[in-house]
Structure formats: structure tokens, C-alpha cells
Amino acid sequence: MNLTxxxxxxxxxxxxxxxxxxxxxxxxxxxSFLEMMDVLNEQLVNAGEEPVAFDHDxxxxxxxxxxxxxxxxAHGPDRGITTCQLHMRMFKDGDTxxxxxxxAAAFPVIKDLVVDRMAFERIQQAGGYISVNTxxxxxxxxxxxxxxxxxxxxxxxxxxxxxxACVATCKNSSAMLFVGAKVSQYALLPxxxxxxxxxxxxxxxxxxxxxxxNCTNTGACEVECPKGISLDNIARMNRELMKAAIK
Amino acid sequence: MALDSRVPKGPIKDKWTDYxxxxxxxxxxNKRHIDVIVVGTGLAGGxxxxxxxxxxxxxxxxxxxxxxxxxxxxxxxxxxNAAKNYQGDGDSxxxxxxxxxxxxxxxxxEANVYRLAxxxxxxxxxxxxxxxxxxxxxxxxxxxxSFGGVLVSRTFYAKGQTGQQLxxxxxxAMNRQIARGKIEMFNRHEMLDVVKVDGKARGxxxxxxxxxxxxxxxxxxxxxATGGYGNVYFLSTNAMGSNVTAAWKIxxxxxxxxxxxxxQIHPTCIPRSGDYQSKLTxxxxxxxxxxxxxxxxNLEDVKAIREGSKKPTDxxxxxxxxxxxxxxxxxxxxxxxxxxxxxxxxRCDAGYGVNATGEAVYLxxxxxxxxxxxxxxxxxxxxxxxxxxxxxxxxAIVEAKYGNLFQMYxxxxxxxxxxxxxxxxxxxxxxxxxVWVDYNxxxxxxxxxxxxxxxxxxxxxxxxxASALMQGLxxxxxVLPYTIGDYLADDIRTGKIPTDSKEFDExxxxxxxxxxxxxxxxxxxxxxxxxxxxxxxxxxxxxMSRNEKGLKEAMVEIKAIREEFWKDVSVPGGANEMNPELxxxxxxxxxxxxxxxxxxxALTREESCGGHFREESAEEDGPxxxxxxxxxxxxxxxxxxxxxxxxxxxxxxxxxxxFKDIELKQRSYK
Numbered sequence: 001m002n003l004t005x006x007x008x009x010x011x012x013x014x015x016x017x018x019x020x021x022x023x024x025x026x027x028x029x030x031x032s033f034l035e036m037m038d039v040l041n042e043q044l045v046n047a048g049e050e051p052v053a054f055d056h057d058x059x060x061x062x063x064x065x066x067x068x069x070x071x072x073x074a075h076g077p078d079r080g081i082t083t084c085q086l087h088m089r090m091f092k093d094g095d096t097x098x099x100x101x102x103x104a105a106a107f108p109v110i111k112d113l114v115v116d117r118m119a120f121e122r123i124q125q126a127g128g129y130i131s132v133n134t135x136x137x138x139x140x141x142x143x144x145x146x147x148x149x150x151x152x153x154x155x156x157x158x159x160x161x162x163x164x165a166c167v168a169t170c171k172n173s174s175a176m177l178f179v180g181a182k183v184s185q186y187a188l189l190p191x192x193x194x195x196x197x198x199x200x201x202x203x204x205x206x207x208x209x210x211x212x213x214n215c216t217n218t219g220a221c222e223v224e225c226p227k228g229i230s231l232d233n234i235a236r237m238n239r240e241l242m243k244a245a246i247k
Numbered sequence: 248m249a250l251d252s253r254v255p256k257g258p259i260k261d262k263w264t265d266y267x268x269x270x271x272x273x274x275x276x277n278k279r280h281i282d283v284i285v286v287g288t289g290l291a292g293g294x295x296x297x298x299x300x301x302x303x304x305x306x307x308x309x310x311x312x313x314x315x316x317x318x319x320x321x322x323x324x325x326x327x328n329a330a331k332n333y334q335g336d337g338d339s340x341x342x343x344x345x346x347x348x349x350x351x352x353x354x355x356x357e358a359n360v361y362r363l364a365x366x367x368x369x370x371x372x373x374x375x376x377x378x379x380x381x382x383x384x385x386x387x388x389x390x391x392x393s394f395g396g397v398l399v400s401r402t403f404y405a406k407g408q409t410g411q412q413l414x415x416x417x418x419x420a421m422n423r424q425i426a427r428g429k430i431e432m433f434n435r436h437e438m439l440d441v442v443k444v445d446g447k448a449r450g451x452x453x454x455x456x457x458x459x460x461x462x463x464x465x466x467x468x469x470x471x472a473t474g475g476y477g478n479v480y481f482l483s484t485n486a487m488g489s490n491v492t493a494a495w496k497i498x499x500x501x502x503x504x505x506x507x508x509x510x511q512i513h514p515t516c517i518p519r520s521g522d523y524q525s526k527l528t529x530x531x532x533x534x535x536x537x538x539x540x541x542x543x544x545n546l547e548d549v550k551a552i553r554e555g556s557k558k559p560t561d562x563x564x565x566x567x568x569x570x571x572x573x574x575x576x577x578x579x580x581x582x583x584x585x586x587x588x589x590x591x592x593x594r595c596d597a598g599y600g601v602n603a604t605g606e607a608v609y610l611x612x613x614x615x616x617x618x619x620x621x622x623x624x625x626x627x628x629x630x631x632x633x634x635x636x637x638x639x640x641x642x643a644i645v646e647a648k649y650g651n652l653f654q655m656y657x658x659x660x661x662x663x664x665x666x667x668x669x670x671x672x673x674x675x676x677x678x679x680x681x682v683w684v685d686y687n688x689x690x691x692x693x694x695x696x697x698x699x700x701x702x703x704x705x706x707x708x709x710x711x712x713a714s715a716l717m718q719g720l721x722x723x724x725x726v727l728p729y730t731i732g733d734y735l736a737d738d739i740r741t742g743k744i745p746t747d748s749k750e751f752d753e754x755x756x757x758x759x760x761x762x763x764x765x766x767x768x769x770x771x772x773x774x775x776x777x778x779x780x781x782x783x784x785x786x787x788x789x790x791m792s793r794n795e796k797g798l799k800e801a802m803v804e805i806k807a808i809r810e811e812f813w814k815d816v817s818v819p820g821g822a823n824e825m826n827p828e829l830x831x832x833x834x835x836x837x838x839x840x841x842x843x844x845x846x847x848x849a850l851t852r853e854e855s856c857g858g859h860f861r862e863e864s865a866e867e868d869g870p871x872x873x874x875x876x877x878x879x880x881x882x883x884x885x886x887x888x889x890x891x892x893x894x895x896x897x898x899x900x901x902x903x904x905x906f907k908d909i910e911l912k913q914r915s916y917k
Contacts, residue, residue, distance in 0.1 A: 012824060030520045032659075038525055038775075045773040045828060050820045053827055055313070057486040059526045061655065062411055063317040078658070085658050110457055111825045118434070121314055125426040129419035130378045134298045134724045136369035138376040142333060145387030155380040155405055158412060162316060191378045 001027050001093035005040065007052055008100045010109050013116075017109065019098070033076060033086040034059060034066065054113040059084040061226060064161030067168070068113055069100040074165035074224040082163060082226040102168035106175070106211045117164050119210035120178065126206035127199040128182045130191050150188050157184040159227045166221035166229075172213030177221040179207050180233035187240050197244035204241055250503070250887055250902045253685040254358040259908045260340075263362045266686075267729055271736035278303030280742070281735050282466040284451055286438045286493050288315030288421070290414055290716055291699025292472030294723030297420035300429035302728055304735075307464055308421070308430050309453060311437045311488055311830075316418045319474060319486040320719060323410025324531035324652065326392065326402035327716040329367040334391050338399040340364045345909060347714060350396045350583050351679070351707020352857035352877060353911050354509070356885070356904065358686060359704045366725040367717050371403055373724060377416040381405050394712035395532055396583035396916070402713045407531050407652045413716055417723070436462070437830065438493045439758045441469055441500050441695065442751050448497075448695035449744045450751065452758045456830065459823040461759055463751050465744035467735055468694045470727065471497055475678035475700040477510065479838045479845065480790075481782025483675035484516060484529040490834035491841050494682050494701050502690035503887035503900060505703035506680035507841065508849035511710055511858050512791050513676030514540075514587035517659055518607040527674040528659060530610070530652055532712040535580045537615035537645065538669070540587070541567045542599040542608050552601050559601070559609055559668050570594055578916040585709045585858045585875075586916060588673035592791050593873075595672070602670055611668035616641035673791060677715060679706040679858065680848070683887040683902075687730035688722060691887075694734060698722035703885065708857025762822045765832045770815035774831045777812045781805060781835070781842055789842075793849050794862040801846040802895060809839040843894035848886055851899065854878035871913060879911050 002025045010017030024040050031039075034056050041051035057065040061082040068083040070076035076086040091097065099113065107115040132138060158181070166177035183200050186192025192199070215234055222231045255266040273281065281304050285296040288310040296308040296315075310318060332338040343364040348355055371389070375381065381403050382390040391400040405412040424430040435456040442450040442465075450465035476491035477483035498504045515530045543549050544566050551557035570590055572579045582590075591608050594600070601607050620641025624632040632640070642665050646653065653664050660670070682690050682697040684704055690697050699719040706714065784804045788797035812835070820826040855864040855875035864876045885902040 028521055028523065030661075031523050032525070035523050035525050039523060042773055042775060045817060045819055048817070048819060051828060053825055057312055057317055057488050058319060058322045059487055060322055060484075060528050061658075062322050062408065063312070063319070063486060064314075064321075065312055065317050080654065081658055085655070087658065087661070089661060114825065117313055121422075121425075121432075121434070124419070125422045129423045130376070131423060132373075132376045133301050134294065134373055134377075134420055135301075136366070136373050136725050138372045141331070141371045141375040141381075142388050144375065146383055147387050148383045148385050151380050151383040151387075154378075155382075155412070158380050158405075158415065159408060161411075162314065185380065186378055189378050189380065191376060 001029065001088070001091065003027055003091065004096040006096060006098045007113070009052070009112055012111055013108055027088055029087070029089040031088045032059070032084060033070070033088065034084050036088055052113065053111045056084055061085040062161060064163040067102050067115065067163060069102060069168055071098050074102070074169040075226055080226060080228055082161070102164050104167045104173040106173065107164060107167065119212070120162055120164065120175070122210065123175070123179060123203055123206045124182065127195070127202040130186060131195060144190060146190060154185045154188040157181045157188065157229065157233050160229050161227060163226065165224045165226060167212065169220045169224040170213065171218065171220070172216060174215045174221070175207050175212035176215040176234045176237065177225060177229055177231070179203050180237035181229050183237045183240055184233040187236060196240060197247050200237060200240040201244050250683070250900050251685065252356060252902055253687060254356070255686065259358060259361045262358055263365055270729060271733045273732050273736050273739060275303050277739040279305070281305065281738055282307065282744070283468050283470060283731070284464060284466040285309070285470045285472060286451065287318065287472035287474060287701070289318035289320035289472065289474055289699060290410070290417055290719030291723045292470070293318065293414060293417035293421055294720050295470055295472060295698060295727050296430055297417060297424055298724050298728045299731070300424035306424070306430045307433065307466065309433045309436045309438055311435065311456060313434050315421055315432065316415060318414060319489050320414045320716070321411045322486065323716055324407040324529065325394065325533035326404035326409045326713040327370065327413060328394070328401050328713045329371045329403060329717065330364055330401060331368050331371060333389060334400045336399045338401050342399065343367060343401065346397045347705070347711060348707065348909050349914055350709055350711035352709050352914055353707065353879070353883070353906065354856050354904065355707030356704055357906060357908055362726065363705050363718060363721050366721045369725060370717060370720045374413060374416050377419060379405065379412045379416045392533055392536055393581065395535060395581045395587065396578070396711045404533065407533070407649060410716055413720065417720070439833065440496045440754050442754045443500060443692065444744065444748065444750045447693045450746060452755050457825050459821070459826065461755060463746035463755060465746045467738045467741060467744065468696065468731055470696040470698060471682065471701055472699045472723070473701050475681065476838070476841055477675045477678055479781065479842050480675045480785045481778050482519065482524060482527050482786070484513060484527050487526060490837070492834050492837045494697070495837040495841055497682060497690065497692065497695060499890050501692045502695060502697070503683040503889055504681070504844065505683035505885050505887045506848065507845040507888070508789070508852060508859050509679035509708045509857060510675060511584055511677040511679060512588045512673045514584055514591055514673050515610060515671045516674035516676070517656065518602055518604065518670055518672040528655065529674070529676060530656060530669065530671060532584065534610060534649060534652065537648070538580065538610040538612050539569055539614055540571050540580055540608055540610055541569045542594045542601060544568045546598055549599050549601060553603060575916045582916045583709055583711060588791055589860060591673055606672045607670040608672065609668035610671045612645055612664065613668070616645055616665070619644035677710055679703065679708060679710055683885070687733065688727050689730070689734065696727060696731060698727055708859055761833065762829065765816065765818040765829055766820070766822050768816055768818065770817040772815050773817055774828060774835050777808060777816060778835045778838065780808050781839055784808070785842055785845070789846050789849055792860045792862050795850065798846050798850040802843055802850070805839065805843045805846060806895070809843070812836065812839055840894045844888060844897055847895060847897065848888065851886060852882060854882045856882070870917065871915065877913070883911070
């Protein structure tokens with residue numbers, strides 16, 4: 001298929017960006033979206049032009065590096081996937097595809113489609129851990145039985161890949177699905193109880209400090225989340241925060 | 248220089264404990280004055296950085312991604328081995344040790360492997376304490392599954408995302424130390440060389456990938472944990488950015504490179520679909536617990552399937568060849584990876600491949616779905632359940648076990664693997680070879696350590712499933728933090744290492760000159776052009792089976808590609824900005840050198856062992872006909888290569904392998 005691409009180009013963080021049109025031809029429907037981008041970049045390199053910078057690494061939907069706002073949707077038109085798992089069979093010959101970076105005040109553009117997600121790092125550093133030394137001198141793993149349901153639910157929350165689609169898609173640029181998922185993973189497990197109150201307070205405080213917006217229960221984040229992280233996690237985080245406040 | 252593996256004396260089961268008791272320690276007050284650089288933040292690097300920081304060292308950690316959590320350990324699916332014997336099925340430290348040495352086709356260092364097995368159980372305890380949500384049974388205890396090459400269930404898992412959960416555990420431990428200021432994290436930074444002062448590793452030169460700035464970082468020791476070099480094949484299951492640069496640069500500065508030809512070609516990957524393909528996707532080996540691998544028995548059926556006139560589900564049991572079950576009745580579909588891969592290649596080379604490219608076999612879950620369905624019907628007291636009901640019940644179980652993998656497959660191939668068998672084919676996955684290290688995990692350069700996949704030590708010529716995660720975390724959490732202290736104990740009075748020395752000047756100049764060359768070369772061909780060309784030579788001549796003629800050709804061809812690369816590569820953009828093409832150019836330049844050493848190593852090793860299959864060395868008759876034939880008399884050694892300018896001029900040093908606790912045998916899975 002032959003396509004027209006409208007892509008956000010921006011030299012660096014301080015430069016002014018703009019949408020630029022490109023044509024790519026003979027794209028196979030079996031290609032992944034990023035392979036289509038590779039074709040475009042190869043074309044640009046061969047023409048002596050600078051290729052489009054975009055984040056990507058594992059290309060199997062788990063590292064969370066890839067982003068892209070495609071035709072107005074985080075990770076593009078398919079559901080339950082990251083951009084690297086999006087395939088060209090979702091498009092048809094003659095389509096025009098608009099490709100933009102994540103847009104959020106807390107995710108400034110570094111170059112073209114690459115954004116700075118350090119805000120997520122700082123939120124995790126504020127409390128996204130259990131304070132146990134890695135000495136290996138902990139108790140035997142099976143001395144702490146954990147209900148299968150709790151373990152499974154914690155796992156569901158822990159599958160978050162930290163890509164930032166929830167923020168990009170939210171009209172308030174809220175990071176509550178991301179933070180809620182991490183808070184939930186530990187809140188659901190007995191190991192996480194000791195520091196539960198401090199954790200949620202510190203992580204939420206850092207989240208606010210970074211300039212992320214609030215949740216107004218639209219639910220777009222859950223829809224666009226490539227890992228299907230549930231809104232329940234936001235509710236759980238709010239409960240945890242309430243519990244911590246009245247403690 | 249003679250190789251000294253520094254394996255402690257004494258019985259194998261006491262070596263590590265005795266050694267730890269006698270090792271030099273650094274007191275907590277002195278640790279504050281010692282800096283350690285850790286390059287790479289996957290399971291090995293991440294866990295090492297966190298632990299070293301907890302101990303009190305000042306750690307500087309480097310990752311080329313925008314967060315430590317994105318290292319490619321994250322993509323490991325199936326699980327992590329540990330000799331917990333929770334299932335009571337006869338597992339023990341010795342058995343894990345034995346399985347790993349046997350699985351590695353008797354080409355690993357016994358003492359290292361035993362230590363790995365010994366600390367494996369601690370890893371699980373540690374990870375549970377960190378809040379890693381491993382799978383559990385209804386009693387709340389940890390669940391296990393089985394992996395290839397073993398007869399027990401010792402693999403712990405978190406759905407099909409075990410690597411992700413373990414890495415997030417190490418990442419959380421890192422975050423705690425970053426918040427305390429004990430780890431200084433350098434995201435989007437790439438190590439481009441190591442700096443030696445008076446023969447010791449004392450720092451690195453790194454490039455800030457956002458600004459392009461070249462930075463000097465000093466430390467009292469440098470730890471390289473940058474993973475494997477599977478991307479030398481261009482197509483692999485590695486992440487796009489996975490590279491050999493750090494490992495290769497330290498090799499050029501004096502670290503020997505061991506067994507580069509030991510590569511793991513993983514049997515269950517999604518087959519390639521076209522020339523545009525950028526990477527291959529792995530389907531976890533855990534699928535072989537329930538999936539049965541087959542091709543049609545008759546070539547007419549193969550033809551009909553390729554033409555689309557027949558579907559795989561149309562074939563009756565009699566018309567299918569479950570070749571692994573046929574050839575290896577004892578292990579069946581759970582033979583080790585190298586064996587499963589070669590068997591798939593054998594069938595496809597004979598013309599039985601089931602897709603258009605002729606390079607695919609089936610992985611079929613119909614039998615498992617039926618088996619689970621019947622079991623569920625019994626559990627739920629459903630008598631006379633219809634086939635459809637049984638199927639529905641069984642599908643739910645398979646979905647709970649492998650749902651995310653099935654979804655991944657469906658998104659890529661656009662076929663529903665619950666309804667039609669998956670198609671799979673082997674792909675490059677892991678490299679057992681790597682930087683040579685001694686028992687302390689130190690390279691041949693003092694103060695320079697190498698851990699995780701980047702080193703060579705634990706997996707011999709073939710790695711068993713779920714052992715990579717085990718090794719990464721063992722090295723990082725429990726081994727390196729002890730052994731590095733022994734070295735650093737001599738550095739308590741050294742003081743900060745200055746970066747304004749001539750040694751730093753010189754290496755920085757080398758790095759800058761190379762970058763300037765790339766951005767000014769203005770050649771005609773893209774970096775990918777050369778990478779793909781290299782990958783094709785590697786796959787065709789250094790792939791699943793190798794022979795003398797092909798390997799000699801590969802050496803010549805790779806050298807020619809390298810020469811063309813340096814003449815004609817085109818790197819748009821500048822040096823002082825974010826420039827992904829420039830990053831790739833540096834990495835491919837190093838792959839082009841490694842590739843040649845790889846072929847040389849494969850040529851030198853005139854035996855078949857593990858992932859290294861030399862066509863000249865196969866069993867000629869008897870029940871093992873066609874299987875790999877090892878030559879213990881002449882090749883029971885580690886090939887450690889010393890850099891001498893050109894890859895072809897590398898000098899071989901042999902570390903003879905001694906097997907005191909395990910008898911060397913033909914590896915049989917029949």
C-alpha cells in the first residue's frame with residue numbers, strides 16, 4: 001500500500017516543531033508500524049536527509065520504550081498493544097497517517113517523536129519499592145503464603161510497562177493509572193504493608209509535583225493502556241491515600 | 248598471559264562458602280570513598296548496582312534507554328530456575344548444577360555453575376521479599392513449571408512476563424538507592440570505551456545520547472553488564488539496541504573474549520515474513536510444556552498446506568510427524584533448545600516446512616486444550632460434556648497460562664492460535680560466549696568485571712531455559728558484591744580517580760575521532776545496509792550448522808563488508824545532538840569485527856557441542872546417528888581470544904576445563 005505520513009519534526013527541546021509530510025510506497029500489510037517507519041528512515045538516509053527520531057527497543061511490547069500518538073490515539077488504532085506491535089494491516093492503501101509524540105507538560109519533547117519521561121522515574125524513586133536489602137538473607141519464599149487472587153491481582157497491576165500512553169491519552173495529562181498500578185501492586189501484597197502509607201503519600205506528592213493532572217474518571221487511559229491496566233487501580237490508590245491520611 | 252581461573256580449592260560444595268569466609272572485605276566507612284561504575288541495567292547490572300549501593304559504595308549506573316527498567320531482560324518470558332525442591336520431585340542444588348553442566352554440553356566451568364545452583368534458592372526468597380508477584384497455587388504457595396532439558400519442575404514464573412517482574416524488582420531496589428543518592432543514574436548514555444590507568448580499569452568514556460556530549464567518568468572498578476551480542480545476526484530476538492560495543496571495547500583494551508561461537512538459536516520463535524523484518528519475536532519455551540511440535544508426514548500434505556488447499560487441522564494424527572516425540576521419547580517436546588532447533592531445521596531442510604518460506608513447523612495446543620478441558624469437566628462435575636464445552640473449559644486454562652503469548656502471536660501473525668496451530672521457527676536468541684572472567688567475575692584486566700549474559704562463564708555451549716534470569720541475578724545480587732570487595736580492599740587509600748589525566752585524554756580522543764569520522768564520511772549506504780549484509784553471512788555460514796568451508800568464506804566476506812563499511816557508510820546528522828543513526832553506526836562497526844572473530848572461533852572448534860554444530864562432527868551410526876559429536880580429548884577447553892589488532896589475528900588462550908564432579912558423557916535426551 002502507498003501512504004502519506006504527517007510527522008512531527010522538532011530539532012531539539014528548545015526548537016519550534018512542525019508537521020512534515022512524507023510518502024512511503026509498497027508497504028506490506030504484514031509489516032509492523034515501526035518497520036514502516038524503518039522504511040521511511042532508510043529512504044531519508046539514502047536521500048541524505050535526517051531520519052525521524054523515535055523511541056523503540058524490544059519491539060515486542062514489553063520494554064515500554066516506544067510511544068507515538070497515531071491518528072489521535074496513543075499506540076495507534078489497535079487495542080491492547082504498543083506501537084511496536086501495531087501492524088500495517090490496520091491501515092489501507094491511500095491512507096494519511098498522522099504521527100505525533102506523546103503530548104503532556106510533564107513529558108517535554110527531546111527530538112521529533114522522542115519525549116522525556118524522567119517524571120515517571122522520579123515518581124518511582126519516591127516510593128515505588130519495598131525497603132528490603134538484597135542480601136539474600138530474607139525468609140524462605142514459601143514461609144509467606146499469599147492468596148492466589150491477591151497474587152494474580154498484584155501481577156495484573158505489575159504488568160504496567162511505564163510507556164506513558166495513559167498520560168498522553170488523558171485530557172488532564174493525569175498519571176494516576178501509572179501511579180495507581182504501582183501503588184496497587186504493593187498494596188495487594190503483604191510485603192508491601194509496612195510502608196504502604198508513606199509509599200502512597202510520597203508517590204502521589206511527587207506525581208503532583210511533576211505537573212500531572214488529576215483524574216476525572218473518563219477512562220481513556222484504561223482503553224489505550226497496552227497492558228489493560230484497570231481503572232480499579234486508581235480507585236485503590238485513592239483508598240490507600242485516604243487510609244494513609246487518617247492514620 | 249596465562250589464564251588463571253582463580254577457582255578456590257576444596258570440595259565443590261564448600262568452595263563458595265569457604266571462599267567467602269576468607270575473602271578481603273572493605274569496612275563500611277571506607278566503602279563511602281570507593282566509586283564503582285556499572286554499565287547496563289538489566290538483571291545483572293541492575294541487581295549489582297542496587298546491591299553495591301546498599302553496601303555503601305558510590306555507584307554510577309549507565310543505560311542507553313531512558314530508564315533502567317527498559318533493559319532487554321524485561322522481555323524474558325518463561326521463568327527463573329531455582330533449586331528449591333518445592334515440588335518434592337527430587338530437585339537439589341546438585342541436580343540443578345548437573346542439569347546445567349550437561350545442558351551446556353560440558354563446556355562450562357564446574358565451580359561457577361555449582362555456585363550458581365547454590366545461590367539460586369536465595370534469588371527466589373529475595374524477589375518475593377521485594378514484592379515480585381510470582382504465580383501461586385490456591386494454597387498461596389509458589390507454583391512451578393518445567394523447562395527443556397530437565398526432569399523436574401523448578402521454574403518459578405510470573406505469567407509469561409517473568410523477566411519483566413524480576414527486572415522491575417531490581418529496578419525498584421535501584422530506585423531506592425537512587426533516591427538515597429547512592430546510585431547516580433545516567434539514562435540515555437552509552438559507554439564507548441574503557442579507560443585504564445596503570446593497567447587497571449579506572450573509568451569509562453560515555454556519550455550522552457541526548458546532547459551528544461562526550462563525558463569522562465572515573466571509578467575504582469568498572470562492571471560491564473551489557474548483555475549478549477545476538478544482534479550480530481541483524482535478525483534476533485534481542486532488542487533493537489542490544490549491542491556488543493561495551494564488551495568489544497573492553498576486549499580491544501585487553502579483556503579476553505571467550506567462546507564467541509556459542510550462540511543459542513531458540514526453537515520457538517515466530518517465523519520471518521519478509522525482507523523488511525526488523526527483529527524476530529520469541530514465543531516462550533514454556534509453551535513446550537503443553538504444545539506439541541509437528542510437521543506433516545507426507546510431502547503432498549506440505550504442498551497442500553502451503554497452497555492453502557488444506558489446513559493443518561485437516562490432518563489426522565496418523566498424518567502428522569511429532570518428530571521430537573519420535574526422536575527423543577524420554578524428553579519429547581522438552582528437549583534442550585539446541586536439540587529442538589536442529590531438529591526443526593532438519594525437517595525444514597528436508598522439505599517439510601509448513602509456510603511459504605519453507606521455514607516453519609507447527610506448535611499445537613489442541614491436545615493440551617482437550618486434556619485440560621476433560622480435567623476441568625471432572626473438577627466441575629460436568630458429565631457428558633460436549634466437545635465444544637471441553638474445548639471451552641480447556642481453552643480457559645491454556646489462556647490463563649499463556650494468554651499474553653497467544654495474544655502476542657495473534658497480533659503479529661493475524662491467526663488465532665487457539666484454533667489453528669502456531670507456526671514457529673528457530674531464531675537467534677542468546678549468546679553463551681562473552682567476555683572471559685575468572686571465578687571472581689573479573690576479566691583479564693584488573694578492576695574490570697563482566698557479569699550476566701555479557702560474560703561466558705555459566706552456560707557452556709548451550710543455555711537451558713530459565714537459566715539466564717538466574718545467572719543475571721546471581722551475579723548481580725549475590726556473587727559480584729562479594730568478589731569485588733576482595734579487589735577494592737586494596738583501594739581504600741587511593742582516593743578519587745582524576746579524569747584530567749593523559750589516559751582519559753587519549754581514550755576520549757579515540758572516541759571523538761571515530762564519531763567525527765562517521766558524521767563526516769558522507770558515504771552512500773545506510774548503516775542498516777551493512778548490518779543486514781553481515782547478518783546474512785552470519786546466519787548462512789555461522790548459524791545452526793557450520794562447516795569449515797563456510798566459516799572460511801565467512802571470515803573473508805565479513806572482512807570485506809567491514810572494509811566497505813568504513814569506506815561507504817552514510818551517517819546523517821551531527822555529533823552534538825540526538826542521532827540514532829550515529830549510535831547504530833558505532834554498534835555495527837563493532838559487530839563487523841566481532842563477527843569475524845566469531846567465525847574464527849567456530850572454525851577453530853572442530854567439534855560439535857551445544858549450540859555449535861559442526862557438520863564434520865556428527866555421530867555416524869548407532870542410535871545417536873546424526874546427533875552432535877563432542878570431542879572431549881581435544882576440545883574440553885574454553886577458547887579465550889586475545890585482541891591483536893585485526894580480529895583474524897586474535898591469539899587463542901585455552902582454559903582447560905576439569906570435570907571432577909560430573910562424568911563427561913554423550914549428552915542423550917533419547
